[in-house]
Amino acid sequence: MSFTSTQPFAVGDFQITPLSRSHGNDQHTALLSIRQGKGSQTRDRVYTFKPEFKTQDSALMYAAAQGRYWLLNPASLASPSNSR
Numbered sequence: 001m002s003f004t005s006t007q008p009f010a011v012g013d014f015q016i017t018p019l020s021r022s023h024g025n026d027q028h029t030a031l032l033s034i035r036q037g038k039g040s041q042t043r044d045r046v047y048t049f050k051p052e053f054k055t056q057d058s059a060l061m062y063a064a065a066q067g068r069y070w071l072l073n074p075a076s077l078a079s080p081s082n083s084r
Helices: 056-072
Strands: 001-003 007-011 014-022 027-036 044-052
Touching: 001 056, 014 044, 014 056, 027 056, 044 056
Parallel strands: none
Antiparallel strands: 001 014, 007 014, 014 027, 027 044
16 A cells, blocks of 8 residues: 655645555545644644545545635535545
């Protein structure tokens, strides 16, 4: 299992990092890291999404889209299971 990320993007106090996890055999999971704060006051939430993707790029694009959507609607990732 390996992880890949794209360039993080920052908006205000938040740093959004799209990630993907490879399971081999054309199976990739999209993940999203949302980091806020600095130093000992840093808070990082990582969300894992349920759809599996055939390519790493499609998983990263999905994670980036979820990050942009979260910026518009922060309650969108407020589910107790932290996954969609």
